[in-house]
Amino acid sequence: MGSDEEVDVVVIGSGMGGLAAARTIAQFGGKRVLVLEQHYTLGGMTQEFSRAGRYRFGTGLHYMSASAGPFLGFMTDGRAQLSPLPDEYDALHFPGFDFAVPAGKERFRERLKERFPAESDAIDRFFRTTRWAMAGLTARNVLASFPDGVRKAGAPIVERLFPSAFRSLRDQVSRSFRDPRLRAVLAARWGLYGTPPASSAFGYHAAVPLTFFMEGTAHPVGGPQELNRVVLDMLRRYGVVLRSRQRVHEVVVEGGKVAGVDVEDTTTGRRYRVRADTVVSATGVRNTYALIGKSHELADLPEERSAVMLFLGLDRSPAEFGLRGENHWFMPDLDDHDGVQRLPGEGTLYVSFASLNNPAARFHTVELLELVDPKVVDEWRGTSGNERPESYRKFKDELTGRLIARLEERWPGFRETIAFAELATPLSFETYQHSVRGSFYGLAATPQRLRSARAGCRTPVKGLFVAGQDAWGSGVVGALAGGLMAANAVLKPRQLGTMWQAIRSGGTTRDPATPWEGYLRVAGIEVLTPTVRRIRFEPLDGGVVPFSFTAGQYVKVELPVAVEPIERSYSICSGPGESGFFEIAVKHEPDGLGSGFLHEELEVGLALRVSGPHGEFIWEPGTDAETLLLIAGGVGITPLMSVLLAAADVGHTGRIVLLASYRTEAEVLFGPEIEALRSRLPGLEVSVFATDRQGRIGYDELLPHAGPATRVHLCGPAPMMQDLIGRLRELGVPPEAIRTEAFVSGRSKETRREKAHTIAAAAAAAGVTEFVIGTDGGGPAFSCSPGQSVLDAANAVGVALPQSCGEGACGTCRVRVLSGAYETDDRGMFSADELAAGWRLACQTLPTEDLVIGQ
Known part of the structure; x- marks a missing residue:
């Protein structure tokens, strides 16, 4: 065992629950927090993976509530950008009939009444019961974060007050309705929390498909990884230390209290101990109890279901089959109970078209999920990926074939669009997620779980807490809430007041002095010359650009040229007075990876990640008595166009001299725009030089314009700028009056x-x-x-x-x-x-x- 480290709090696992606990404890408790993640990538089920050099797949987050809500808003400081799914976001397919779930609880209720008019009153009663069951689940989960004595006293009261939360889903819909088709519609989508209707607690069903998703759904712009990126950035700001490839072997307990954790760095094999008097485990209740040698105390909790997921990469858009981005659920029977006993690939199936809902996706993907008994892979459990026998590959191939056949049956010809396919089984989730037997959603969402003292954020060990899905409920936001419950148990009352106030406010407001970061939509592409394109960016939903800039500044743009994007900087060539868009102009450089993408592959409608504004090459109005000398070489005119437009917008009447140099006349940029500015800028003088005929700008060209009262903005190739800086100094222009901007390829x-x-x-x-x-x-x-x-x-x-x-x-x-x-x-x-x-x-x-x- 290596030498000890010491921190205030250790968080095991970097899923959303662990990260939520880490941030809140560091931010509001002022603690030194260390996050240990066994996987090589941080982020839990918000992480993504890539295949075939083009396809990106999410591992767990497929869609979420259309509103980020206070929890996610807080965790991302309001930076989460969501793209709404179609209004009818879930299409349910049963034997003999289909049903489309619309956004809006009242619209859903009315559609149910239209389809099942004989049950109209029962539908109203059911929605009242749903609200009551949701309240019961919330009360139970909050109570579970309190000390054991309070929980024991309050638990029976909660069940008496909210009995519907503790009933099975099958029992509740059977009590509520006579029509088996109506029962099927309202019991569907149990796959959102993973426990079939016969055994799931109605409180969980009331919470997820019947409450959280009722007002519409959305997908993160940029994919689940974008949420992960923003959240990790926020944690680092609060000093949280994050380590991947760190496997915790034991939670050290001394005298009934947490003393730390024993860790293995799986990269180097080094073993070490981290001393801490508080440990938050976001690895699930079963893994947590295993780390303290108390797995036997969970014997009364039912086994969880795992999943198979099929990841498909397409060479054409699913929109060709009439799909708009809605999810599709295929139920093999009305009851939806026999489906869980069927052969894998023939049960209840969920199909997601993430690429249709992510405006930043360049290539189309489909993800299929079916919840299965983890026993289906028992014969291969214990073998490593490289050592599994041919029978395992055959099992995966046959299962893949059955799943694709179901798509082909619904959308004939779909099979022909598939360019890539990969299947994940319970063994995959066991390996990468480190969940017990590949559990997909954590503890089964059953009445037994609601009644269990072990299913919550507290444990029998003082100082050891549980975060994540098992501390609240399923999904990324459920895991996040579980992390907040863990923080609720760790922090002091005074700190809790501050924390919940910050959560209700949705996080901190961005400092206007810091660059904005997020996705913007490519709204237009215009060819200016054979080698230069002008590209317009707008907000995803229209409206006002989320940042303001000063003339001469630039933006950084992430370009998805491969699996990992590259970042390039481009000067803004539009005026700061435009609020609904901004523009850049990009020259196609030979062998330029970024400019090649923008010229050859970029399409209108794609969302690109942008940060800005940046740069000190700015122009702000001065006195009209001085001469403003703008010198451009080639595409270096782009920031100077923004300066000219800004000067025109403020009614500048002083002398402005533009000297623009190009290799040939065919490469001259912004000619019509500059000509139009003459009427708005009475002091504008323009000289354009084609170096193939007139030579470069030199001393003689500068002489009439440069002097001690001249302000200069110079942008162009490095040799040109170096030469002209010296010439300007010779003409008496003070060094502090010369501003330069260089090309960076x-x-x-x-x-x-x-x-x-x-x-x-x-x-x-x-x-x-x-x-x-x-x-x-x-x-x-x-x-x-x-x-x-x-x-x-x-x-x-x-x-x-x-x-x-x-x-x-x-x-x-x-x-x-x-x-x-x-x-x-x-x-x-x-x-x-x-x-x-x-x-x-x-x-x-x-x-x-x-x-x-x-x-």
Whole structure:
């Protein structure tokens, strides 16, 4: 066993329940929280995986309530973006008839009455019973978070007050209705929590399909992983430490109290102990009790169901079959009870078309789920993935065939669209989810669970709590609520008041000074020249762009060029006065990965992840007496177009000179737009240079316009900028009056990575593990790992350096290298004299020995 660590709270598992507990305990309790995840990816059932270099699949989250609600709103600080499913979001298929579930409880009620008029009064009574059962489930779950004495006293009272919550679903619908078809409709969708009608508690059914989903449903824009990304970002802000590939073997108990956990780092095999007086387990009640050697205390709880999931990648859109993104449920019988005993692949089947509901999806996918008895794979349990016999592969192939046949029966020709198929069995969930026997939803949602003292967030061990689905209910939001219940049990009363107030308010409001991050829709693509396209972005639902910007700023855009996206920066070329959209203009660079995608593959309607605004290359109105000199090289005119539009919007009447240089006349950009601005900008002078005929902009072209009272914005290729900065200085333009913006291509980033790799390899061969960067003037020295940039090294230890974009486009992170060797790219941001004096960009400077820098 390795040396001990010590924290205040250990959270086992990084599903939504564990992350909710971790965040709230760190944020409102001020505790040092460590999250340990056995999988190599954080996020539990919000994680995704990719196949065939193009298809992305969710592992558990298929749809959710159309409203993020206060819990999810809090966990994402209101940053969750949801794309609504069609109004009729669940299509139910029974032998002999179909039923479409509409959004809205009253519309659902009225549709039921239209189809079953003889049961109209019974339908009204049933919905009243549903509300009462939902209240009972909530009361029971909240009570379970209280100390044992309170729970024991209150549990019988809750069951007496809310008996419908504790009845089976079959019992409740049988009491409520005579028509077997109506019973079937209202008992359907038990797959949302995983327990068949004969054994499930009606409280769970009342909560999930009949309450949470009643007002409509939605899918996360960007997929479930986007929720995961935002939540993990929030946890890091509160200092929560997150570790993957860490398997907890035991919760250490001393004198009836938690003392810590024994952990194995599965990457290195190292064993170590983490001391803590509070442990929150988000691995499920069964796994938690196993970690304290008390599995036998759960013998009275029924076994849970597992699942098989079929992941399909298509080469055409499912919309060709009339599908709009609604879910489809196939019930093999009206009763929906015999279905759970059928051969796998022939039971109750759920089919989700996630790609139709995710505007950021480029390739179409389908996910099929059938809940099954975990015993169906018992003969292969205990074998590893690479060692399983041919019989297991045959089982999977036959099951895959049966599931696809059901799709083909409903939508003839569907089989021909399938380009990829992969089946997950209970063994898959047992391996990757680390659930007991591949349990998909945690503890079975039965009356026995509601009555059990073990099914909740408290345990017999002081300081040990349970979070996740078993502490509240099924699904991602149910798991999140379970995490909040665990925090409810851990935090002090004063802290709880603050926590619940923050949850009700939906989290914190974004600081306007920080860049916005999220998805925007590509609303238009316009060819400006053979090599340049203008691309318009709008909010997903129309309305106002969620951030404002200053002329000259840029956005960062994630481009889904492969399984893992790449990020590129593009200047905004539209004016800041436009509220409903913004535009960028992109040149197609030879072999450019990002520009190639935007020119060759991008389609209107796709949602792309954007952050912004960024950059200090800004123009704000000054005095009309000064000359504003705008100098552009090629597509470097894009931010300057935004400056011109902003000047026109504020009624600027002073002198503005635009010098724009292109290789040929065919490459001239924004000609009509600039011509139209002449009437709005009386002081505008424009000179366009085609370098194949007129040569480059030089001293003579600058002479009539540059001087001590000139403000300059310069954007273009690095050699051009370096040359012109020197010329402008010769003409008396003060250094502080010159603003520059450089091009940053994907290749330039790759070049820096290659240099970094070379430097790191050379240092390792020489036995060098770090360089020391000293600061002139008595500032702190700091270490820099070989291959790390000066800026990254400074940020890692909290040494403040001026910065903005981090990629060499804005020129903000200027430092002066006084001594030492390094590799760098000056991006054309400096004149020859400045380069000679040692001025460099910290984000581009990679030390090869110890350095001394100044500012």
